[in-house]
Amino acid sequence: MDRPRGIGGVTVDAIIVGSGPGGSTVADILTAAGWSVVIFEKGRNHLIDLEHPYRLADDFSNDEIKFINRHFLGPDPFLEPRTFRTGPEDGDHSFVGDVNSIPSTVGGGGTHADGKVPRFREEDFGLLSTYGPQPGASVADWPLTYADLEPFYADVERRIGVTGDAAANPLAAWRSGPYPMPPGPSMYGAVLSTAAAETLGYHPYPAPGATNSVPYDGRPPCNNCGFCAFFGCPIHAKGDPVAMLQRALMTGNAEIRPETFVSRIRTDGHRATGVDFIGPDGVERSMDGRYVVVAGGAVETPRLLLLSGFDHPLIGRHLMVHFQTIAAGGFADLRFHAERGRAVTHLHDDALVPDDPSRKAAAQAGLPWMRGGIVEHGGTGLPILEAKLYRWGPTHKENMRRSPLRDRLWAFTMQGEDLPVATNRIDLDPTVRDVRGFPVARYTYKPHRHELAASAHHGPRMAAILEAMGAEWTSVVTSPGSVEGPGGRASVDAPMSRHVMGTVRMGEDPATSVADSIGRLHQLPNVVIADSSVFVTSSGYGPTLTLAALAARFATAMVS
Amino acid sequence: MPAWLTIEEYRTLTAVCERLIPADQTPGAAEAGVPDYIDGLLGAFSFDPPRIWAGGSFSGRHGGLPGFARFHRLTALDELAWRTRIEGSLGRPEREFNGVVVGLQERYREGLAALGPDFCHCGPDEQDLRLRSLAPFTQLVYDHSCEGMYGAPEYGGNRDAVAWSGIGFAGDVEPRGWTDHEVSEA
């Protein structure tokens, strides 16, 4: 095959694979230091006018069909499926299709997340030394501390533009300064649910948000349109990662190549020399780079390393996906109008800090310790999603008007800490291919006992808050849904949380980790992993700010 | 004229949609244009650009320049995905890299035929009986009916936003958005 090399024979300083929050942060820092950068993105561009990067695109809209039902931001599960199984007992796979995918588009998942971006707590970086091991899991300390990362947290909060109130969360880690912007308005339902949570002794606070509350960085404040999680922002009030990509492009040192899939990292045995890629014309080409930064997300990144033939035995292992526990409550006398405002305006972190009841529950479950995760206070404002939940026929419209499952519903979602387990992994599916002919990523995943016990403990506690709020009925569900029980193995769905981590674990020891403390592969030091793949443990906080802070640390190390 | 269905099929589909989401004090699926939403999806490629993704940023219903009616252009890969989903793989190797795909057109053609040529003229009980006996097809039409009913009017259903007003939902609200007061108060 014809393989022209380089852009006009030039070797770029860094090739970045993926334009999500991780890749964009790296691009911002490298281009500011004068490096030449090419960002490869397999998805389409709906974000920025690439010729005139001061202009943002006008492709996003408040359109449920386009964003929820028709995969506007990709990946299309026909073109790029993934597969799932709980273990080898399921055969090659038990499901083919959309396995909790995050958008594949310029901006990655940042474009459609609703952007709750809390920091981790200090002990999240030292779980083994703080709490000790867990049988059946590879609990370990990170090769860096909160104090090491704090300056980078502060840095990316400014780059993205993050809202928050530094005094509002007594359980938060220390910070060197205030948030760049004050919090936006509280949703009506959250006003009620935070009051109820406080009466029960919890500590709710305004979620740190990557959505402008005031004009910031040339972009307007959020105007609460409500089509937020799963949607691109029509007025570009979400800073992550638009702000970084735009800045990188404006330096003139960066180029974004959308609709271009990186299929292999080329090496000379000691170092990476560049990548092979397939652009919109379907032709495979290659490009040389001094560095290759991989920021494809915690599923596509290990897939690319495996497609490249890298053979560290831990690549893809220790996949972690937050275990979701959802407590929903129905309220006959309230209408929450959750379609007004960002998807979630408040959180509480209490389930992350062991207390006497949770210690007792852990002991009863035979676990040395257990932790839950952040609890999101939220409702739902999407009528198509709601309509499909009701039965068809003469009752349909009456249900839609009364709206027990949308306008009269309030819910808590806990993003529970998922322990790292070596058998939970991403590898290449033996038979299923993407449209370009490459093996797709396969999940092999089942939750550890810890997640089930923590969910069983915290689910009823969340339901109790809804009852204190006046709920007529409450119900608790989890994702993955059904799991091994005394009656045998029931079917386990793929986890729904879009918080995916692990798979290219970092550490000091090449025998127990794949990347080092500044993101470089132990085996190929000019390959830098800049996404949540490197997480050692999952904490129970959304991963995005932490992965951006790590990307900032890694990029800063590259240029210094 | 329907974009893809025959007149007969369109008539049966209209009866099906109306049975799934019947009118009461506000219009049901038939009056809201849900059959046009479904026919518009099945015939998406008879338009240029194909009617898959409505444009941005605003509809014009709450200010701003109306852009929804300008549908997005598709890339070659987008077209491959949507043609395969709608038309099926039809034995073409580039559509069958993971096996045969049965398209929506075929499912609708067969499903509507299986409901019988007299479906429109049956009583509600008989209609329900037939719909229940074809549960997977009925589920497909119901899912699409929910989309057509409560999605943006530019896709052919929810005519004049009648379904949104029927449930007190404002629909797309940019660039007006909601004021802080509207967000935080009852």
Ligand SMILES: Cc1cc2nc3c(=O)[nH]c(=O)nc-3n(C[C@H](O)[C@H](O)[C@H](O)COP(=O)(O)OP(=O)(O)OC[C@H]3O[C@@H](n4cnc5c(N)ncnc54)[C@H](O)[C@@H]3O)c2cc1C
């Ligand atoms: C609805 C929703 C809500 C969310 N809310 C939150 C939240 O509140 N808080 C939070 O912390 N997180 C949230 N997330 C998760 C968040 O989106 C991700 O953590 C974040 O996007 C990960 O960033 P990333 O840069 O690592 O990867 P991604 O955002 O996944 O970006 C990776 C990009 O790389 C591209 N790519 C991958 N492989 C290749 C290749 N081989 N060649 C070329 N391109 C490639 C992909 O197309 C993609 O665009 C949410 C996600 C969703 C879907």
Ligand code: SF4
């Ligand atoms: S709620 Fe705010 S940030 Fe979210 S999409 Fe709407 S305007 Fe943008």
